[in-house]
Amino acid sequence: MRAGDCDLWLKDETGHLTGSFKDRGSAVGVGWALQNDIARVGTVSHGNMARSVAATAAATGRDCVVLVPADIPADRLSHISVFGPTIIRVEGAYGDLYERSFDLEQSMDGLFINSDDPLRVAGQKTVAYEIVDQITPEAIVLPVSSGGNASAVWKGLRELEWMGHLDDSPRLHLVQAEACSPIADAYGSEATAVGRVQPSETIAYSIANPDPPSGTRALEAARQTGGSVIAVSDQAVRDAQDRLARQAGVRVEPASATTLAGAESLVESGEITADETVVLVLTGTGFTEQIVDDVQPPTVALDVLPQRLPEILSS
Numbered sequence: 001m002r003a004g005d006c007d008l009w010l011k012d013e014t015g016h017l018t019g020s021f022k023d024r025g026s027a028v029g030v031g032w033a034l035q036n037d038i039a040r041v042g043t044v045s046h047g048n049m050a051r052s053v054a055a056t057a058a059a060t061g062r063d064c065v066v067l068v069p070a071d072i073p074a075d076r077l078s079h080i081s082v083f084g085p086t087i088i089r090v091e092g093a094y095g096d097l098y099e100r101s102f103d104l105e106q107s108m109d110g111l112f113i114n115s116d117d118p119l120r121v122a123g124q125k126t127v128a129y130e131i132v133d134q135i136t137p138e139a140i141v142l143p144v145s146s147g148g149n150a151s152a153v154w155k156g157l158r159e160l161e162w163m164g165h166l167d168d169s170p171r172l173h174l175v176q177a178e179a180c181s182p183i184a185d186a187y188g189s190e191a192t193a194v195g196r197v198q199p200s201e202t203i204a205y206s207i208a209n210p211d212p213p214s215g216t217r218a219l220e221a222a223r224q225t226g227g228s229v230i231a232v233s234d235q236a237v238r239d240a241q242d243r244l245a246r247q248a249g250v251r252v253e254p255a256s257a258t259t260l261a262g263a264e265s266l267v268e269s270g271e272i273t274a275d276e277t278v279v280l281v282l283t284g285t286g287f288t289e290q291i292v293d294d295v296q297p298p299t300v301a302l303d304v305l306p307q308r309l310p311e312i313l314s315s
């Protein structure tokens, strides 16, 4: 895969249990519940984290409670419900649930594993170990929403430095969607903390947190490693998503395609140069998405296929 004349390495996270890096965090979080005889786990999510916690709970015989927003689309709901959790549609300010869910732990008699839970972060940091074990990048490009994963990758890199496995931390370049970019806004305005934004719709639904709980830490991760936080348009994301499928054979969801769109813009601005080793983290599979595309391949009778094939291939 290339962006301009820069070669890109892809860290493919789409092959986990439920198709995203969230499974790294759920393995540690739900594993903790298993080890400590906590029979029930919960999460506040309507996407990959919900699916991941529900599946990991199922695999370890834990009960699972998933709190979703009341207006969740039906196909998203079914991708979670296949793993058999108790799903509750919550009306009201869904954004406040992240904090308020911890008050529910007692009445639920269980443990909430949300996006920047220390156990989740501990699991997700292992992607940094794997990357550095295979290659020494100058830059890592990562989509960011709640900031939990950016915190995790940064933590992993700092540990590797501390243990003497890494001389210089790679720069962390974080990417958001233009329609919802609180961390990129804070970076651009040189703010010290990330505030809440009023989001609009984006195809990159997995990274549309308007009030990221670990946003300020993600901002710091980008700054302290010499990286940056940028935002990309939905059109650039769509193009990047197609390019990843057609040129690398990886079908990712839009949130993950922001990394290629982001790398293209970083090459253009000179923040990434052709001589550098750059890794894009492809955070989640595109196979859970409904693909609406009017594909019209030719229809050919079997008997005439031998004659027609050369003509079709050359058209």
Ligand SMILES: *Cc1c(COP(=O)(O)O)cnc(C)c1O
Binding pocket: 020, 022, 047, 048, 049, 115, 143, 144, 145, 146, 147, 148, 149, 150, 206, 207, 253, 255, 256, 283, 284, 285
């Ligand atoms: C959750 C998620 C992200 C964002 O991770 P945060 O820890 O919320 O910043 C990016 N890509 C995909 C596919 C995700 O599911």
